[in-house]
Amino acid sequence: MQDWRTLVDVLNLSEVMAKAGVGPEVLPVCAKAQESLHKAALRYEVSKVMGLDGLGIQAIRELIEYADLQQGSVCRSEFEKYVQKTRNYIKSNGNLVVEIT
Numbered sequence: 001m002q003d004w005r006t007l008v009d010v011l012n013l014s015e016v017m018a019k020a021g022v023g024p025e026v027l028p029v030c031a032k033a034q035e036s037l038h039k040a041a042l043r044y045e046v047s048k049v050m051g052l053d054g055l056g057i058q059a060i061r062e063l064i065e066y067a068d069l070q071q072g073s074v075c076r077s078e079f080e081k082y083v084q085k086t087r088n089y090i091k092s093n094g095n096l097v098v099e100i101t
Contacts (some may be wrong), residue, residue: 004050007060008037014067016086022074026066032059 015030017023036056044050052060071079 001050004037004040004044007033007063010067011037011063012090013082013086014063014070016089017070017074017082020082020085022082023066023070026063026070029059029062029066032056033063036060 011030011033014023014026018026018030032055036052036059040050040052040056074082
């Protein structure tokens with residue numbers, strides 16, 4: 001469960017950064033990763049087994065690569081602003097996004 005939560009946090013942050021102009025090419029990968037993480041959560045509710053299919057694993061690998069590039073392309077203070085922006089976005093949109101912890 002903690003690994004799933006971490007992946008969701010990476011996804012949310014990458015999406016916010018991309019929409020702000022930092023690596024917007026990651027958005028299609030975010031959509032694939034989000035779909036895969038959603039399927040994994042639904043599967044977990046039924047079977048209590050957490051896992052991703054092959055497409056999901058590939059999407060997560062790509063997401064992590066892009067997230068590393070995004071985070072490495074901004075200074076620490078700017079990155080922290082994106083983290084806060086992500087938290088604020090989640091708070092203001094309630095059930096539209098998965099909450100970051």
